[in-house]
Amino acid sequence: MARWAAVALAVTLGTSAPATLAQTHFPERATAFADKPAVAVGVAWYPEQWPEERWETDLQLMQRTGFNVVRIAEFAWSRMEPEEGRFDFAWLDRAIAAAKAHGMMVVIGTPTAAPPAWLSQKYPDVLRVDENGARAGHGGRKHFSLASARYRDFCRQIATELARRYGHNPAVVGWQIDNEIGAPSFDDESVAAWHAFLQKRYGNIDELNRRWTTEYWSQHYNSFDQVPLHATGQQNPGLLLDFRHFMTAAWTDYVQNQARAMRPLIDPRQFITTNTMHWNAGFDHFDLHRDLDIAAWDNYIPDGRPDWVENGANHDLVRGYKQRNFWLMETQPGRVDWVPVNRALDPGQVREMAWQAVAHGADAVLYWEWRPTANGQETYYGTVLGQDGKYNPIQPEIAQTAAELTKAAPLLADTVPTADVAMLFSYDSRWAIDLQRHHKDFDPVKAFTDFYRPLRVQAQGVAIVSPEADLKRYPLVVAPNLMVLTQAQAGALEAYVRGGGHLVLGPRSGMRDDANALWPQKQPGPLLDLLGAQVAQYYALDESVGVTGAVSGKATIWAEDIEPIAKDVRTLATYVDKGGWLDGKPAIVTRTVGRGSITYVGAWLDSAAMAQLATSLLADARVTSIVAETDSDFEIGVRAGGGKRVLIAINHGTVAHPLTLPAGARPAGGDWADGQVAAHGVAWFTIGGDK
Numbered sequence: 001m002a003r004w005a006a007v008a009l010a011v012t013l014g015t016s017a018p019a020t021l022a023q024t025h026f027p028e029r030a031t032a033f034a035d036k037p038a039v040a041v042g043v044a045w046y047p048e049q050w051p052e053e054r055w056e057t058d059l060q061l062m063q064r065t066g067f068n069v070v071r072i073a074e075f076a077w078s079r080m081e082p083e084e085g086r087f088d089f090a091w092l093d094r095a096i097a098a099a100k101a102h103g104m105m106v107v108i109g110t111p112t113a114a115p116p117a118w119l120s121q122k123y124p125d126v127l128r129v130d131e132n133g134a135r136a137g138h139g140g141r142k143h144f145s146l147a148s149a150r151y152r153d154f155c156r157q158i159a160t161e162l163a164r165r166y167g168h169n170p171a172v173v174g175w176q177i178d179n180e181i182g183a184p185s186f187d188d189e190s191v192a193a194w195h196a197f198l199q200k201r202y203g204n205i206d207e208l209n210r211r212w213t214t215e216y217w218s219q220h221y222n223s224f225d226q227v228p229l230h231a232t233g234q235q236n237p238g239l240l241l242d243f244r245h246f247m248t249a250a251w252t253d254y255v256q257n258q259a260r261a262m263r264p265l266i267d268p269r270q271f272i273t274t275n276t277m278h279w280n281a282g283f284d285h286f287d288l289h290r291d292l293d294i295a296a297w298d299n300y301i302p303d304g305r306p307d308w309v310e311n312g313a314n315h316d317l318v319r320g321y322k323q324r325n326f327w328l329m330e331t332q333p334g335r336v337d338w339v340p341v342n343r344a345l346d347p348g349q350v351r352e353m354a355w356q357a358v359a360h361g362a363d364a365v366l367y368w369e370w371r372p373t374a375n376g377q378e379t380y381y382g383t384v385l386g387q388d389g390k391y392n393p394i395q396p397e398i399a400q401t402a403a404e405l406t407k408a409a410p411l412l413a414d415t416v417p418t419a420d421v422a423m424l425f426s427y428d429s430r431w432a433i434d435l436q437r438h439h440k441d442f443d444p445v446k447a448f449t450d451f452y453r454p455l456r457v458q459a460q461g462v463a464i465v466s467p468e469a470d471l472k473r474y475p476l477v478v479a480p481n482l483m484v485l486t487q488a489q490a491g492a493l494e495a496y497v498r499g500g501g502h503l504v505l506g507p508r509s510g511m512r513d514d515a516n517a518l519w520p521q522k523q524p525g526p527l528l529d530l531l532g533a534q535v536a537q538y539y540a541l542d543e544s545v546g547v548t549g550a551v552s553g554k555a556t557i558w559a560e561d562i563e564p565i566a567k568d569v570r571t572l573a574t575y576v577d578k579g580g581w582l583d584g585k586p587a588i589v590t591r592t593v594g595r596g597s598i599t600y601v602g603a604w605l606d607s608a609a610m611a612q613l614a615t616s617l618l619a620d621a622r623v624t625s626i627v628a629e630t631d632s633d634f635e636i637g638v639r640a641g642g643g644k645r646v647l648i649a650i651n652h653g654t655v656a657h658p659l660t661l662p663a664g665a666r667p668a669g670g671d672w673a674d675g676q677v678a679a680h681g682v683a684w685f686t687i688g689g690d691k
């Protein structure tokens with residue numbers, strides 16, 4: 001019996017059932033349902049928005065589309081609790097039963113992103129206050145304060161009622177807490193929570209004063225309750241970074257407030273998650289997901305023009321939250337409705353994007369949403385049905401995708417994406433850079449993606465993990481902009497290098513500590529001794545400067561002059577900057593440490609130079625690609641596990657491309673014909689082994 005099946009069976013029998021999915025024996029799988037497809041496909045369905053007589057037709061149409069999961073109820077609070085303390089779940093009972101009768105698994109969203117009017121009216125103190133002091137009114141959503149104790153009581157109560165009622169319902173496979181959390185509040189309770197947070201973090205006010213350097217501009221505080229609550233503006237960078245730490249703690253607690261109430265009432269087979277937004281910087285996602293079972297996210301291509309590498313990085317980051325497969329809880333059936341031009345994806349691209357998610361570790365793909373309502377804020381959104389209740393032109397493509405993923409599910413069961421390269425993403429660093437960019441175009445996400453791009457294309461698998469992750473399994477670790485670097489993180493990175501790992505640091509790394517204060521030594525701060533070199537000076541560029549050596553091209557936006565200190569530091573590339581500060585100065589240096597190495601890249605390189613750099617880094621770390629020669633439109637990924645290796649090839653281009661298969665590859669499905677994969681085509685192969 002496969003391991004996951006054994007776990008699931010144990011759960012069913014109630015023997016040695018794990019307390020949460022987080023503790024199952026198959027840590028990298030998203031879910032472990034013995035009797036459910038390993039890859040689920042479905043849609044967001046809002047039964048409360050439709051007459052009950054229509055449900056049967058909708059569910060039939062869903063079933064015909066090949067869906068096997070619906071996510072429901074995440075905005076239905078006013079239906080569940082029409083008046084304070086009066087609950088009505090009969091309609092939800094019937095909706096879940098109807099969904100189950102049509103073979104659907106059900107994910108229930110707790111409805112706390114949309115508090116009902118009676119709550120807003122009777123308890124205006126629960127309403128969110130923006131940074132300028134304006135209190136939110138009713139009519140939209142997310143109008144609550146995350147810090148309101150009263151609001152949390154209401155949330156706990158509705159979550160408890162739901163868990164008690166559906167915690168053992170066989171159709172219900174999981175829970176989504178709230179919906180796209182993240183909006184801060186600046187109400188009085190938030191301010192009090194902020195002060196308590198700072199007290200806990202620093203112990204006493206002297207320590208806060210020291211870490212934030214409050215002698216600057218007479219900021220010295222005599223007590224915690226003097227510290228203002230701000231997210232933006234001309235505030236101390238220590239305060240602004242700690243605001244984000246505070247948000248992380250507050251949102252984690254907000255989510256756990258519901259999760260803690262639900263856990264004792266639900267089956268261990270049911271997962272608890274929340275759906276997050278791409279690159280959302282409202283909180284540290286690694287922290288937030290620690291006590292959730294799986295990560296889930298909402299992937300949208302607002303302009304309808306996917307950059308596959310950039311989108312793949314999003315998936316890898318989400319997978320990295322828990323280093324476990326995830327659920328794609330929402331994605332567009334064609335278009336969104338919230339950008340200036342809501343262009344639809346081209347024919348074939350909805351399928352292409354679903355397969356991309358799966359290649360990066362999604363174990364479920366759910367479309368948002370099923371059918372447009374006659375009114376409501378999102379009437380123009382892409383949907384599977386039209387307002388006439390019949391299929392939209394996108395439906396056949398979605399049906400094909402669902403059929404394929406369901407067919408491929410047994411092959412994909414127990415598999416996870418493979419990667420020999422890890423990239424470190426640090427929310428602290430992203431925030432610290434964003435708070436003081438020094439060059440308006442130094443977008444930390446863009447800087448990260450520029451490093452990711454050639455590594456992903458050449459290595460055909462990259463894991464994005466937190467600086468706290470165990471890195472031993474990765475021969476190559478790249479930290480593009482690890483500006484905030486703690487002593488403990490530096491220690492772990494040093495141990496990684498001394499253990500034979502190859503560590504690469506990008507510009508601005510190792511400059512600040514976790515209170516956003518400068519380290520007393522120059523960059524890379526606590527890794528300076530290991531590198532045997534330091535950043536003598538950094539420069540914001542308004543014109544590019546040349547880079548020459550093992551890597552040649554241009555530095556744009558940012559360049560650092562690196563000064564070797566130790567004799568065994570090798571300079572790999574220098575600047576060409578006639579008459580400028582950087583001329584002849586080292587741009588990239590490296591040092592061998594035992595069987596490992598540490599490399600520092602001081603420049604934001606253009607794409608050609610970045611590709612050369614990736615080639616040499618991968619060669620040094622002996623990381624090879626899976627498919628030797630591919631067109632740049634091709635995305636290659638491998639999911640391995642359970643004795644299987646599945647290669648997924650996606651042609652993101654508009655013309656067919658030839659694909660040279662690795663030895664032993666056998667076609668398992670998709671658009672493979674005559675040695676080619678069609679435009680916007682997908683093909684998958686077994687390649688044997690599970691390594």
Ligand code: GLA
Pocket residue numbers: 179180298300330336337338368378381
């Ligand atoms: C988010 C929300 C959904 C919907 C979509 C539209 O992902 O979770 O409720 O508003 O956006 O893009």
